[in-house]
Amino acid sequence: MSFNSLGLSDALLKAINKKGYNTPSPIQQKAIPPILEGKDVLASAQTGTGKTAGFTLPLLQILSEQTTQKRRPVRALILTPTRELAAQIYDNVKEYSEFLDLRSAVIFGGVNQKPQAAQLRQGVDVLVATPGRLLDLCNQGLLSLKQVEIFVLDEADRMLDMGFLRDIEKIMTLIPAQRQNLMFSATFSKDIKKLAHGILNQPVHVEATPENSTVDVIQQKVYRVAKGKKIGLIIKLISDGNWKQVLVFTRTKHGANNLTKKLIAAGITAAAIHGNKSQGARTKALAGFKDGSIRVMVATDIAARGLDIPLLPHVINFEIPNISEDYVHRIGRTGRAGASGEAISLVSADETTFLRDIQKLIGIKIPVEIVEGFEPDPNASTEPINQSQGRSRSRNPRAKTGDRSSNKSNSSNSGRRSRERRR
Incomplete structure (x- = not known):
């Protein structure tokens, strides 16, 4: 046609x-x-x-x-x-x-x-x-x-x-x-x-595609790793693979900033993009990422939503999301327009429950690897991280919006401007 x-x-x-x-x-x-x-x-x-x-x-x-x-x-x-x-x-x-x-x-x-x-x-x-x-x-x-x-x-x-x-x-x-x-x-x-x-x-x-399905051309992989060794592992993967364009997801803005600093210290050009960054800084970071002057862009979920990055070869979940649908959105940044792509997740013991929920949603068991020197901690707790915060993220948008507006008038201009700034 x-x-x-x-x-x-x-x-x-x-x-x-x-x-x-x-x-x-x-x-x-x-x-x-x-x-x-x-x-x-x-x-x-x-x-x-x-x-x-x-x-x-x-x-x-x-x-x-x-x-x-x-x-x-x-x-x-x-x-x-x-x-x-x-x-x-x-x-x-x-x-x-x-x-x-x-x-x-x-x-x-x-x-x-x-x-x-x-x-x-x-x-x-x-x-x-x-x-x-x-x-x-x-x-x-x-x-x-x-x-x-x-x-x-x-x-x-x-x-x-x-x-x-x-x-x-x-x-x-x-x-x-x-x-x-x-x-x-x-x-x-x-x-x-x-x-x-x-x-x-x-x-x-x-x-266009089955509900909640992932793109077939995306190669998914999980690396089991101790929480404290994630930064070392991500530096090794990017350096050994000589990857030139990598989108990395973190759960928080602070985490994005910290990881970016560590990557730069390791000689890997990187930039963070999240809601606390000005529009100018976000635009500059995206432009550098597209033209190759920045190898790694570290982003939070909301900041990365809708980014148009053609032929992006690698997506890394430095921390996997506690909301399973967000995993689908994240890895959908690669494997676009029929191109192949790789989605890697670094999973520590306390993210075990999140991984199980993700695999249940997408209907497949993601292959697991362990890198020598970056083994998972056998004594670490599998209790979900930030359980009181992460699991409280309501799937009911009415409840969520209601909670957000309860501290101020229902729809004040300042509230809306605050949401815009957070993005």
């Missing part, structure tokens, strides 16, 4: 061809036709399946077929959980709309809002946004969503994970009841299905 057979306009096909794409991915083949027909769509797609183009291309076509008003109110709203993902989607929108008379903009927190507000005043057809900054600008009277025709909720599972449920609910009250809705999620939990029921109208269900 080619893009020509999907019913896309010549202007879009020209932009697609310019990017060098010839064949649509499975999610694009399944999602684009019903979206062009004006139907609501609920899509399940792992990262790296081409889902952004799956909703961007038909969205742009629908808008381009209608008369553009002089004032250019926001007609399509794409809501995403993180700054990085918002920026990447905006780049895609700009590239695909190159030969169309449409304007687009992106807004997110962590940066000065004045340039964003100025761009909105000039008129925007397609707006890509994170929830906090979007509501801030709406509350200040700098943005109206009263003429939104298409609403896209991307990375819906991560939205709930990050406690944005109430913000989403508020945004829903600001857009017209009559609209087309598109919702994309890597996993379909009960909470996601409940959210979808409240947003979508008789949606078409499309799925």
Whole structure:
């Protein structure tokens, strides 16, 4: 199948061809036709399946077929959980709309809002946004969503994970009841299905990969290791393998900073990316990682969500996540677009329970190796680490958001800005 057979306009096909794409991915083949027909769509797609183009291309076509008003109110709203993902989607929108008379903009927190507000005043057809900054600008009277025709909720599972449920609910009250809705999620939990029921109208269900499945081309491996020897082992693996591009996940921001310092001390160029880093620092780190000047990027889950890193060969879980679904998101950073990839997890005794839960979720037993000199501690406790904190991370987004808002008014601007800064 080619893009020509999907019913896309010549202007879009020209932009697609310019990017060098010839064949649509499975999610694009399944999602684009019903979206062009004006139907609501609920899509399940792992990262790296081409889902952004799956909703961007038909969205742009629908808008381009209608008369553009002089004032250019926001007609399509794409809501995403993180700054990085918002920026990447905006780049895609700009590239695909190159030969169309449409304007687009992106807004997110962590940066000065004045340039964003100025761009909105000039008129925007397609707006890509994170929830906090979007509501801030709406509350200040700098943005109206009263003429939104298409609403896209991307990375819906991560939205709930990050406690944005109430913000989403508020945004829903600001857009017209009559609209087309598109919702994309890597996993379909009960909470996601409940959210979808409240947003979508008789949606078409499309799925690119089985729910919660991992990419077949990813080679997964576990190294059993003593907790205190993890840093030494990760340095050995990267150095001996002469790996040039490695994404490493830690559980905390402090852990990311500490590991980065140790890697640099060992002569391995590295940078940390997490919510405490400024947007400028995060952008610089990602650019260095992509151009090869930084070999290792150490990240927390939220900061890495949505990062577009083509052909990433290695992902290492320095600490495996206590939420099994996060493992799927993490290793999905490699093995993208049909390329092979390797996902390695360093597992200490106190992470045994987490490993068991992960293997149960993905339905396979991950091969285990032990490196001489970095053996696991036979006397270490297998009691889960941070059990009181890790296991308290609620799978119920309503409960989580409620807890978060209990210390302040339900949806204060300061609360939203705080969430934006943490990302």
